[in-house]
Amino acid sequence: MMTDLAPPEILEKIEADADALVGRAFVSIAAEYFAQTRARADRVSTAHPPAELSARFDEPAPRAGRSLESILTRLRSDVLPDSNHLCHPRYVGHQIAGPLPAAVWTEPITAALNQSLAVFEMSPVGTVLEHRVISWMCDLAGFATGSGGTLTSGGTEATFTALLAARGAVLPDAWAIGVGADPPVMLCGEHAHYAVTRAAAELGLGLRNVLPIRSRDHKMDPDALRQALDQLRSSGKRVMAVVATAGSTATGSFDDLHAIAGLCDDHGVWLHVDAAHGGSALLSARHRHLLRGVERARSVAWDPHKMMLIPSQAGMLLVRNERDLDAAFSQRAPYLFQGNDGERVWDQGTRNFACSRRADVFKVWVALLRYGIDGLAELHDYFCDLARVVWEEVVERPDFEAMHEPESNILCFRYVGDRSLDDEALDQLNRELRERYNLSGHGWITATNLDGRRVLRVTMMNPRTTVSDVRDILDGLAMVARSL
């Protein structure tokens, strides 16, 4: 018997690391990052290609542990400078946030507690808080009692989960026997996020059973949807779901949910709204009208890690009827889940793909407590106003051209110089321009293909970006463009 088994020697080090001073040393690196980026002095991103960055870390896995000082030094010198500085005021790129500090400071607590959302017994407070936050968000969406949902890793998982639930509603036996040789079809706007087509493939429907509906002004054309649904009805084809987009990835446009919900009601079809990006408009008295009709959807994907500026991961799926989500995962693991018949199951593991799952709800809850719906709405409205400022500047300047008027916080535009180049040459120029500009370190933007053209794209979701930053970014782009 090993009755004299001593504690592991490493425990001493672990206990020393648990001290608040050590914690503060790590946290102060994050605080330095917040301060440095505020000052605009640093580059927005790296100019090093992957091979160079990779060489920096090219060493064997350490056999012996190292000193905290050496690790903190490496975080400062090797990690921070060449990461993307989303908190830099001239970062206006992808739809991922320079995160809200109160939510960031919650992360060490979430990690320390390490609750798992699979079952109530593993996360007593985490589970009830997840239900609480979901319930707040359901209220904002206009869902009544009986609604529910789950946090997810993001919009991709939220939409996948929603479509799994929709599949269960149309094909209750699919869980046991698969989708068969004649699966139902799904309809979505031609501009829908790839999460939608990906889900169709993952769920066994196959890509060919996704019918894209053409857009008008970058939004699903309800007349085209009506025609498609009528045609499917007369041909006897089953329809699993219609997916509408609230805040499209390319242009931030909102489908007409009210009209689409009406058609889905007429045809008895599941409406899923991908509001991963645009859901946060529900926080804003000025912008919530963009989602009119969302309360008639059966499921809604809404990412707090987009316009609510929560550090990832924090995605969310809301369902009008919690039972839809229960039915989606009709698998039962009796060793984990024990709901008595008729009693509401608190365990969220029956409503989510994951088994172990972080209590990401803590940081969402803290952000809501700290900044309030009004604070987050103020941010949301500022981002939309800022996108309008970019649009006005672009329209005013002869060397740029706007591709659309912004409906939210995203704008696509392109550099046209003296307008002597044709479209193909401009595609090439704008492609190169974006790469060169981002490498310069001055700012960071994205690009996309829109209506067949290569265009520049900015997402305004950085509270530090000012009107003068917007002008600086356009000046910076023009300067790089002239050098090409």
Ligand SMILES: *Cc1c(COP(=O)(O)O)cnc(C)c1O
């Ligand atoms: C961001 C986004 C997604 C994907 O969400 P993730 O959180 O990145 O998984 C899906 N749809 C839309 C409209 C989005 O903006």
